[in-house]
Amino acid sequence: MGLVTDRLPGLLEPMPGGSILITSVDAIINWSRANSLWPLAFGTKCCAIEMLMATGAPHQDMARFGAEVARQTPRQADLMVIAGAIVKKMAPRMRLLYEQMAQPRYVIATGSCAISGGPFMYNSYTIVRGADEIVPVDVYVPGCPPRPEAFFWGLLALQKLIKSGESIRHPGIRKKPVLAAMPQGITADEIKQQLRTLLEKENTIDIENEANNRSWAQKVDQWTQKI
Amino acid sequence: MTAIVRTLDEILIAPAHPGRGATQEYFLNMGPQHPIAHGSLRVILLLDGETIRKVIPVPGYVHRGIEKMCEHLNYRQIIHLTDRMDYLSALMNNWAVARTVEKAAGIEINDRIESIRTIMAELQRIQSHALWWGVLGMDLGAFTAFLYSFRDREIIGEIFEETIGARLTMNYIQPGGVMYDITPDFTAKVKKVLAYMKRMVEEYDTLLSGNVILQERLRGVGILSEKRAVSLGCTGPVLRAAGLAYDLRKVEPYGAYEKAQFDVVVGTTGDCWDRYYVRIEEMRQSIRIIEQLIDDIPAGPTMVTKFNTKIKLPVGRYYNHVETARGVLGVFIYSDGGDKPYRLHFRSPSFNNMWAITKIAPGWRIADMIAIQSSLDLVIPDIDR
Ligand code: SF4
Numbered sequence: 301m302g303l304v305t306d307r308l309p310g311l312l313e314p315m316p317g318g319s320i321l322i323t324s325v326d327a328i329i330n331w332s333r334a335n336s337l338w339p340l341a342f343g344t345k346c347c348a349i350e351m352l353m354a355t356g357a358p359h360q361d362m363a364r365f366g367a368e369v370a371r372q373t374p375r376q377a378d379l380m381v382i383a384g385a386i387v388k389k390m391a392p393r394m395r396l397l398y399e400q401m402a403q404p405r406y407v408i409a410t411g412s413c414a415i416s417g418g419p420f421m422y423n424s425y426t427i428v429r430g431a432d433e434i435v436p437v438d439v440y441v442p443g444c445p446p447r448p449e450a451f452f453w454g455l456l457a458l459q460k461l462i463k464s465g466e467s468i469r470h471p472g473i474r475k476k477p478v479l480a481a482m483p484q485g486i487t488a489d490e491i492k493q494q495l496r497t498l499l500e501k502e503n504t505i506d507i508e509n510e511a512n513n514r515s516w517a518q519k520v521d522q523w524t525q526k527i
Numbered sequence: 528m529t530a531i532v533r534t535l536d537e538i539l540i541a542p543a544h545p546g547r548g549a550t551q552e553y554f555l556n557m558g559p560q561h562p563i564a565h566g567s568l569r570v571i572l573l574l575d576g577e578t579i580r581k582v583i584p585v586p587g588y589v590h591r592g593i594e595k596m597c598e599h600l601n602y603r604q605i606i607h608l609t610d611r612m613d614y615l616s617a618l619m620n621n622w623a624v625a626r627t628v629e630k631a632a633g634i635e636i637n638d639r640i641e642s643i644r645t646i647m648a649e650l651q652r653i654q655s656h657a658l659w660w661g662v663l664g665m666d667l668g669a670f671t672a673f674l675y676s677f678r679d680r681e682i683i684g685e686i687f688e689e690t691i692g693a694r695l696t697m698n699y700i701q702p703g704g705v706m707y708d709i710t711p712d713f714t715a716k717v718k719k720v721l722a723y724m725k726r727m728v729e730e731y732d733t734l735l736s737g738n739v740i741l742q743e744r745l746r747g748v749g750i751l752s753e754k755r756a757v758s759l760g761c762t763g764p765v766l767r768a769a770g771l772a773y774d775l776r777k778v779e780p781y782g783a784y785e786k787a788q789f790d791v792v793v794g795t796t797g798d799c800w801d802r803y804y805v806r807i808e809e810m811r812q813s814i815r816i817i818e819q820l821i822d823d824i825p826a827g828p829t830m831v832t833k834f835n836t837k838i839k840l841p842v843g844r845y846y847n848h849v850e851t852a853r854g855v856l857g858v859f860i861y862s863d864g865g866d867k868p869y870r871l872h873f874r875s876p877s878f879n880n881m882w883a884i885t886k887i888a889p890g891w892r893i894a895d896m897i898a899i900q901s902s903l904d905l906v907i908p909d910i911d912r
Binding site: 342343348350357359374384385390419422425427 | 560566599608614658662681694907
């Protein structure tokens with residue numbers, strides 16, 4: 301991305317219509333980043349079974365969100381899912397793993413252990429009270445363990461963050477972390493329904509509508525004329 | 528007797544160069560971030576080429592001090608911490624503490640509670656072994672096994688969700704009973720699941736057991752003899768695979784195991800294949816146990832003590848144990864007469880089973896190390912506590 305993010309803006313900006321182009325390139329880059337997250341299989345405890353293994357399995361299937369390629373090495377991953385308690389002995393290793401991950405990198409803290417120490421908050425002499433003491437966290441997913449649906453809720457929150465986040469003009473900008481708690485009183489079926497509609501909206505193209513909707517093509521025409 | 532304690536730095540002295548023409552040994556670090564670590568176990572290997580010369584496990588990367596924390600909690604509150612040790616057999620962990628407290632406080636449990644506990648525990652044993660089977664497949668490169676086992680895990684998990692309300696950290700078996708009564712259609716649902724799992728266990732067998740690659744990688748690898756298994760304190764399927772028919776459910780029947788007919792599965796050689804097959808066979812036996820118990824669950828209350836009463840144990844030392852999916856989980860309580868333990872210790876099965884790798888892995892290649900460690904079915908938070 302070096303060429304696109306570093307050199308291109310400077311070349312395009314002075315051109316007529318250049319800034320519009322940059323903005324749309326931003327949208328494309330962020331869209332592809334959000335939909336191709338590669339999580340690092342970093343699980344220390346019980347949450348790992350639910351967050352990394354059950355979500356990757358057929359019943360929940362993380363592949364629907366484009367985040368199923370769990371990598372074992374941090375160098376090929378850009379999403380760290382902190383699933384489980386972090387203790388003092390593990391903390392430096394986790395920092396190292398985070399620093400080895402490819403840029404831009406994102407962190408989801410799942411489970412109360414990773415958020416605050418959870419059940420081990422009091423009276424424990426080894427626990428790190430919150431993974432955000434060690435690495436910057438983007439999305440918190442509460443629960444002990446969170447349901448896989450809750451994890452997807454957090455994943456969608458992260459995707460939203462990414463889509464509205466970094467841009468070519470402001471590289472490396474970080475949005476404020478969010479708490480992706482599910483609304484109170486929501487049932488598992490309702491969540492599934494919501495996820496389904498979201499997926500359908502995002503990933504299907506209504507061909508007839510698209511053909512009638514000429515605005516996109518018109519815009520491109522305008523730009524080319526300007527240039 | 529003197530004990531010499533050496534730090535890791537003292538152990539890890541680089542071997543001297545043996546001179547021209549000979550090979551040099553070197554250290555390789557496996558974990559804590561490694562797919563075989565199943566969490567975060569660090570293993571240091573002394574290698575000669577690809578051959579393992581020595582194995583040094585370094586646990587402690589998820590040590591949360593559960594035993595110390597228990598000293599600040601009363602006997603009912605301790606239960607929820609035991610879920611977090613061996614989370615794949617959370618119910619059996621609950622049971623171990625509940626049983627120790629009940630024996631010490633003299634609480635009599637009725638047959639209904641015993642039956643429900645046994646059925647739940649056996650369901651979880653099936654779930655745990657099925658999950659292990661999938662993970663072993665994944666470790667050895669057969670990703671399909673993982674997909675199959677997690678599909679079935681959800682089906683058993685639905686029963687837990689409906690009865691207990693949790694998927695993983697159950698907190699269900701309490702001193703004096705169980706948290707919630709079973710739902711009215713529990714029996715019908717369990718029967719359906721059993722019929723399904725019966726088919727599935729056969730499918731597991733045909734899908735993976737006959738595979739030539741799997742057989743080559745497991746047969747004859749990592750042989751743990753009976754004598755060595757006993758001296759290391761291994762329990763559970765690891766010990767039974769070595770040929771000793773020691774199963775607490777049979778040796779010292781608790782719960783409703785006395786009422787049920789089942790066989791203790793034993794291996795012959797103690798290699799990885801035996802450990803694999805003992806677990807497959809144990810799933811069948813667990814199905815058998817539940818089938819015998821599910822039809823006549825006795826009537827009665829599901830909690831014999833009041834929820835908000837404090838349980839006080841008389842002064843003394845108490846020990847009791849149950850057979851979890853990984854082996855014997857023992858609970859030792861030193862009580863000073865209060866409602867909190869003065870000292871509490873867990874004898875966790877994974878901790879003892881882990882030391883088997885130091886004896887059986889040397890001499891094998893790194894690739895075999897994966898099979899050996901996976902076949903021991905270690906749960907790291909159970910080791911570290
Ligand atoms: S939040 Fe709960 S389930 Fe998750 S790792 Fe901590 S104790 Fe385990």
